[in-house]
Amino acid sequence: xxxxxxxxxxxxxxxxxxxxxxxxxxxxxxxxxxxxxxxxxxxxxxxxxxxxxxxxxxxxxxxxxxxxxxxxxxxxxxxxxxxxxxxxxxxxxxxxxxxxxxxxxxxxxxxxxxxxxxxxxxxxxxxxxxxxxxxxxxxxxxxxxxxxxxxxxxxxxxxxxxxxxxxxxxxxxxxxxxxxxxxxxxxxxxxxxxxxxxxxxxxxxxxxxxxxxxxxxxxxxxxxxxxxxxxxxxxxxxxxxxxxxxxxxxxxxxxxxxxxxxxxxxxxxxxxxxxxxxxxxxxxxxxxxxxxxxxxxxxxxxxxxxxxxxxxxxxxxxxxxxx
Amino acid sequence: xxxxxxxxxxxxxxxxxxxxxxxxxxxxxxxxxxxxxxxxxxxxxxxxxxxxxxxxxxxxxxxxxxxxxxxxxxxxxxxxxxxxxxxxxxxxxxxxxxxxxxxxxxxxxxxxxxxxxxxxxxxxxxxxxxxxxxxxxxxxxxxxxxxxxxxxxxxxxxxxxxxxxxxxxxxxxxxxxxxxxxxxxxxxxxxxxxxxxxxxxxxxxxxxxxxxxxxxxxxxxxxxxxxxxxxxxxxxxxxxxxxxxxxxxxxxxxxxxxxxxxxxxxxxxxxxxxxxxxxxxxxxxxxxxxxxxxxx
Amino acid sequence: xxxxxxxxxxxxxxxxxxxxxxxxxxxxxxxxxxxxxxxxxxxxxxxxxxxxxxxxxxxxxxxxxxxxxxxxxxxxxxxxxxxxxxxxxxxxxxxxxxxxxxxxxxxxxxxxxxxxxxxxxxxxxxxxxxxxxxxxxxxxxxxxxxxxxxxxxxxxxxxxxxxxxxxxxxxxxxxxxxxxxxxxxxxxxxxxxxxxxxxxxxxxxxxxxxxxxxxxxxxxxxxxxxxxxxxxxxxxxxxxxxxxxxxxxxxxxxxxxxxxxxxxxxxxxxxxxxxxxxxxxxxxxxxxxxxxxxxxxxxxxxxxxxxxxxxxxxxxxxxxxxxxxxxxxxx
Numbered sequence: 001x002x003x004x005x006x007x008x009x010x011x012x013x014x015x016x017x018x019x020x021x022x023x024x025x026x027x028x029x030x031x032x033x034x035x036x037x038x039x040x041x042x043x044x045x046x047x048x049x050x051x052x053x054x055x056x057x058x059x060x061x062x063x064x065x066x067x068x069x070x071x072x073x074x075x076x077x078x079x080x081x082x083x084x085x086x087x088x089x090x091x092x093x094x095x096x097x098x099x100x101x102x103x104x105x106x107x108x109x110x111x112x113x114x115x116x117x118x119x120x121x122x123x124x125x126x127x128x129x130x131x132x133x134x135x136x137x138x139x140x141x142x143x144x145x146x147x148x149x150x151x152x153x154x155x156x157x158x159x160x161x162x163x164x165x166x167x168x169x170x171x172x173x174x175x176x177x178x179x180x181x182x183x184x185x186x187x188x189x190x191x192x193x194x195x196x197x198x199x200x201x202x203x204x205x206x207x208x209x210x211x212x213x214x215x216x217x218x219x220x221x222x223x224x225x226x227x228x229x230x231x232x233x234x235x236x237x238x239x240x241x242x243x244x245x246x247x248x249x250x251x252x253x254x255x256x257x258x259x260x261x262x263x264x265x266x267x268x269x270x271x272x273x274x275x276x277x278x279x280x281x282x283x284x285x286x287x288x289x290x291x292x293x294x295x296x297x298x299x300x301x302x303x304x305x306x307x308x309x310x311x312x313x314x315x316x317x318x319x320x321x322x323x
Numbered sequence: 324x325x326x327x328x329x330x331x332x333x334x335x336x337x338x339x340x341x342x343x344x345x346x347x348x349x350x351x352x353x354x355x356x357x358x359x360x361x362x363x364x365x366x367x368x369x370x371x372x373x374x375x376x377x378x379x380x381x382x383x384x385x386x387x388x389x390x391x392x393x394x395x396x397x398x399x400x401x402x403x404x405x406x407x408x409x410x411x412x413x414x415x416x417x418x419x420x421x422x423x424x425x426x427x428x429x430x431x432x433x434x435x436x437x438x439x440x441x442x443x444x445x446x447x448x449x450x451x452x453x454x455x456x457x458x459x460x461x462x463x464x465x466x467x468x469x470x471x472x473x474x475x476x477x478x479x480x481x482x483x484x485x486x487x488x489x490x491x492x493x494x495x496x497x498x499x500x501x502x503x504x505x506x507x508x509x510x511x512x513x514x515x516x517x518x519x520x521x522x523x524x525x526x527x528x529x530x531x532x533x534x535x536x537x538x539x540x541x542x543x544x545x546x547x548x549x550x551x552x553x554x555x556x557x558x559x560x561x562x563x564x565x566x567x568x569x570x571x572x573x574x575x576x577x578x579x580x581x582x583x584x585x586x587x588x589x590x591x592x593x594x595x596x597x598x599x600x601x602x603x604x605x606x607x608x609x610x611x612x613x614x615x616x617x618x619x
Numbered sequence: 620x621x622x623x624x625x626x627x628x629x630x631x632x633x634x635x636x637x638x639x640x641x642x643x644x645x646x647x648x649x650x651x652x653x654x655x656x657x658x659x660x661x662x663x664x665x666x667x668x669x670x671x672x673x674x675x676x677x678x679x680x681x682x683x684x685x686x687x688x689x690x691x692x693x694x695x696x697x698x699x700x701x702x703x704x705x706x707x708x709x710x711x712x713x714x715x716x717x718x719x720x721x722x723x724x725x726x727x728x729x730x731x732x733x734x735x736x737x738x739x740x741x742x743x744x745x746x747x748x749x750x751x752x753x754x755x756x757x758x759x760x761x762x763x764x765x766x767x768x769x770x771x772x773x774x775x776x777x778x779x780x781x782x783x784x785x786x787x788x789x790x791x792x793x794x795x796x797x798x799x800x801x802x803x804x805x806x807x808x809x810x811x812x813x814x815x816x817x818x819x820x821x822x823x824x825x826x827x828x829x830x831x832x833x834x835x836x837x838x839x840x841x842x843x844x845x846x847x848x849x850x851x852x853x854x855x856x857x858x859x860x861x862x863x864x865x866x867x868x869x870x871x872x873x874x875x876x877x878x879x880x881x882x883x884x885x886x887x888x889x890x891x892x893x894x895x896x897x898x899x900x901x902x903x904x905x906x907x908x909x910x911x912x913x914x915x916x917x918x919x920x921x922x923x924x925x926x927x928x929x930x931x932x933x934x935x936x937x938x939x940x941x942x943x944x945x946x947x948x949x950x
Contacts, residue, residue, distance in 0.1 A: 048808035048809060048810065048811075049779075049808050058511075061515055062515070063511055063514065063515060088517070091515075091516075091517055092517075095515065096511075096512065096515050098508040098511070098512065099508075100508060103507050103508040103509065104508040104509055104512060105509055106509045106526075106527055106530075106531070107531065108530040108531060109526070109530075114509070117513060117516060117518070118516035118517075121516050121517050121518050121519075121522070122516075122517070156896050156897075157664075158896060159896070164512075167512065171516075186663035186664050186835065186897065187663060187835065187837075187876060187879050187880055188663060188875065188876065188879050188892060188893040188897070189896070190879070190881075190890075191879035191880075191881075191890035191891065191892035191893070192892040192894075194881070194890050195889055195890055195892055198889065213808070213809065214881075215809070215883060216880070216881035216882055216883050217881050219881065219882075219883060220881045220887070220888075220889075220890060243883065243884075253810060254809060254810065255883070256813075257809045257810045257812070257813040258809055258838065258883060259812075259813070259816070259836065259838030259839050259841065259842045260838050260841065260842070260882075260883065261837040261838045261840075261841045261865060261877060261880055261882075262841055262865060263841045263842070263861045263862050263865055264862070265841070265842070267813070267842070270810070270813040270814050270817050271810055271813075272814070274778050274780055274781075274811060275778075275808065348638075349638060352638070
């Protein structure tokens with residue numbers, strides 16, 4: 001049975017105008033991004049800084065407008081003309097969990113009020129019902145009900161993140177974009193929150209777009225993984241495949257670079273160079289200056305995402321040639 | 324190792340009991356705050372309870388007693404009309420402190436509204452800020468002088484003139500804070516939930532711009548008192564027989580050598596009030612600033 | 620190792636002033652760093668690892684910090700009792716430090732070579748030209764491409780990885796005996812992190828210096844350190860050679876921490892989490908500070924501070940033998 005995807009992104013492009021010493025220049029944050037998110041799955045979106053993963057996440061929920069391309073949520077196109085109306089219609093079905101638990105809650109509002117705010121705005125419940133729902137949400141994320149009267153500064157980072165998650169669940173969304181939700185937390189707290197997110201997914205039938213730079217965390221929670229580099233997706237595959245047999249040279253380099261908690265592990269040689277400046281990206285494949293397998297074609301022609309194997313897509317000339 | 328998922332409740336051992344009065348207690352531990360607070364409270368009480376502190380009428384002219392130097396019957400001495408300076412300073416406190424309060428509150432309110440509007444609505448930003456720039460390009464005293472002269476010399480003109488002169492600084496401060504707050508995640512979260520622009524401004528942006536504005540307003544209070552004194556001194560402020568610290572000094576100007584006490588005591592009062600407010604403002608800034616980052 | 624260690628921290632206790640009085644950030648910390656050693660200090664937030672590192676060079680604010688107890692002996696000299704002048708000579712000279720955020724450690728209005736030269740000239744008599752020449756050499760040493768041109772750049776023109784390399788260059792400018800690296804790669808991308816770690820490893824060998832590497836990342840520690848110190852809530856809980864620690868972690872916190880780290884291999888479907896939360900420094904917990912969260916805690920653990928036990932060669936744990944015996948059933 002083929003379910004319709006919850007999210008469909010086609011040809012997404014985003015350019016920021018940045019002002020600097022010489023004037024303003026366009027910064028190519030996203031270039032021709034294509035991916036789907038199917039109901040019930042967790043798509044892990046990984047990349048280093050400058051990959052555009054956070055920008056993509058925010059465009060998906062309408063916090064930032066797209067420059068070009070289409071984004072469809074639940075079958076409704078939220079980009080372009082009438083996009084704002086479509087977004088309003090589906091807004092209650094999507095949500096966003098932010099990275100920094102210290103910035104995601106209004107320090108002047110009690111946490112109970114912060115969590116109740118989406119309910120207040122939707123306006124469908126009475127005050128008593130809202131308060132019941134907030135208590136229910138607190139319980140759902142493992143926080144004591146009596147703490148709804150406190151202010152954010154009275155909680156630790158991990159507890160604040162739970163509150164942020166509770167707020168995101170207020171209106172029973174179907175799809176949640178999690179933008180580095182555990183990056184700012186300690187290891188022991190990370191484990192708790194990742195477990196919480198997985199439990200909630202099972203219990204409430206949620207679909208996640210999980211944005212992170214930590215490959216190990218992504219591996220735990222995702223069903224499929226998309227790897228981004230300098231504004232485009234370079235590889236998409238089911239979790240098992242991508243970690244066991246990465247195809248794109250960047251994916252390989254990324255996995256090679258992660259330090260393992262095992263002193264006996266011998267690492268492959270480190271890749272050189274840095275993420276390119278997005279103000280003046282390299283021509284052709286943006287990864288070519290650092291790629292150990294670079295060919296002539298890579299310097300001039302941008303590789304497109306193409307199928308490589310049953311459920312995998314790779315944007316690399318090496319694999320395009322094979323197909 | 325046991326797991327935390329939906330089952331166990333996270334230990335509440337870490338949730339300290341609510342510390343509502345924490346900021347206030349911290350303020351009182353600050354020496355400058357205590358000194359400033361005491362000064363202002365004493366002045367305010369003296370102003371409010373003036374009739375209880377002196378049986379005399381500030382406008383009562385008793386030529387028999389003119390130019391008495393400070394002594395036990397007239398603590399601050401008398402002026403050229405025989406009016407008791409102590410009484411006049413007390414009643415003058417009412418006017419001067421009221422002007423300070425009114426100017427800071429009103430300019431703060433206008434500054435907050437304009438500042439947030441400028442930060443939130445890009446199209447209005449430029450016109451508002453250019454207007455503020457234009458106002459700021461006049462030295463505050465000259466601007467106030469012009470407005471007060473145009474409106475006629477009375478307390479309300481002084482308040483109006485000084486408010487106009489000090490609004491731009493408030494707008495700058497609130498706008499700067501609002502621009503920062505606007506980008507924070509909790510504002511984005513509210514946008515995501517469909518919050519209206521008004522709701523975002525009132526519930527999220529304004530409350531979090533309050534701290535820098537409050538500190539600024541304590542300094543405006545001090546400036547306003549000084550400026551009122553200057554305006555009254557120049558003759559465009561409060562007119563005698565109504566007493567204000569500034570016009571007491573103004574009247575005493577011609578008799579500076581014979582009756583120096585007429586200028587001295589209101590001058591001390593002005594300095595004390597300005598000092599008190601500055602100390603309050605400094606302490607507030609120290610206590611509030613790190614808190615802006617969200618607590619420990 | 621019979622020779623005296625290069626740096627010996629003994630029984631260090633550091634306290635900070637807060638509204639209500641003084642809180643203890645670290646207590647009873649003892650760490651030895653020998654010549655040419657690489658010691659990794661691992662812990663989460665609140666563990667006191669950074670506080671300990673900053674104490675070595677007395678970088679804390681004197682008005683709000685006090686050190687009621689302990690000694691830090693470097694080459695026979697107790698740094699805690701040294702004069703300000705003496706410390707200034709040591710800082711950047713024999714002991715150097717690099718931090719997590721290179722942007723806040725670099726002066727934005729000075730060029731790269733100006734900053735490096737400044738460091739050099741503070742410790743050695745050298746003309747401006749010679750110092751600049753040395754700066755360019757150092758930039759080459761830390762593998763910054765096109766070093767001669769880059770030397771005249773301002774920090775904002777450099778990427779995060781480059782800035783961290785500049786930090787390293789400044790730190791090794793006077794050939795320190797000890798380099799303290801406080802979370803040097805935490806703010807960097809994974810691929811850049813790998814490059815910086817490789818650089819530090821090579822420099823360590825070329826210059827024969829000791830390194831104290833502080834990190835919350837067990838992977839970084841495993842890859843880089845020779846011996847590891849595990850800290851929790853202001854105390855040292857376990858110390859061991861790196862292979863020993865990862866093969867057979869003994870302290871319940873170390874075990875829990877390693878279990879909670881997600882892996883790139885294996886079949887786990889759920890992360891093993893340590894219940895509860897890290898206590899803040901102001902929370903007064905008699906006895907073992909990990910006991911409230913410890914799955915093996917006994918009543919005695921909550922009452923008395925745990926003893927230090929030797930459980931292997933150079934392997935010590937702060938945990939009573941009865942608890943260790945329980946843990947051994949699993950490990």
